[in-house]
Amino acid sequence: MSGYVITYFPLRGRAEVIRMLLADQGASWTEEEVQTADWFGGESDLKQQAVFGQLPQFKDGDFVLYQSNSILRYLGRKYGISGGSNQESALIDMVNDGVEDLRVKYIRFVFFEFETGKEKYESELAKHLSAFERILSQNCNGTKYVVGDKVMTTKVKYKRFCKNSPIGIVRRGWQSGPGLPTSCKATVY
Structure with a gap:
């Protein structure tokens, strides 16, 4: 095989x-x-x-x-996209876990709180996205990625979350955030 x-x-x-x-x-x-x-x-x-x-x-x-x-x-x-050192790998894992936290909140919102929880979800989401901005700003002033200067596993996962969220704040954050680069080739396969 x-x-x-x-x-x-x-x-x-x-x-x-x-x-x-x-x-x-x-x-x-x-x-x-x-x-x-x-x-x-x-x-x-x-x-x-x-x-x-x-x-x-x-x-x-x-x-x-x-x-x-x-x-x-x-x-x-x-x-070779999981960091070049233990520290970089740990940062990528940390952000990956943060995206997983977002995914869990998103699932809870969509399946259990869609009619009543939009404002709460958007507020929590804005806080969560600002945490990603802070992390990203620590690498080349937010002009690159979480670590290094190429797409890492966490970037692909974050893009997938943002791309599929129906909430406008995610799309706005993805498209306009200075630390959230949009250069990922994986849009069509």
């Missing part, structure tokens, strides 16, 4: 940032779709094999990995 294979449901979800990272690196991959009805109905044998009973599953030849953030870190190290 060779090549990359992403196994996931027929939607963006947690596999999207993996796709974006691979596209940004010029890599090719194949997709294996699992229908949600089969997965949740117990008709997928893969669910019993899946570590933690979750997707996405990522294959690199014979190596199989689960958990989207673990897959991101693996690919980041493989492509």
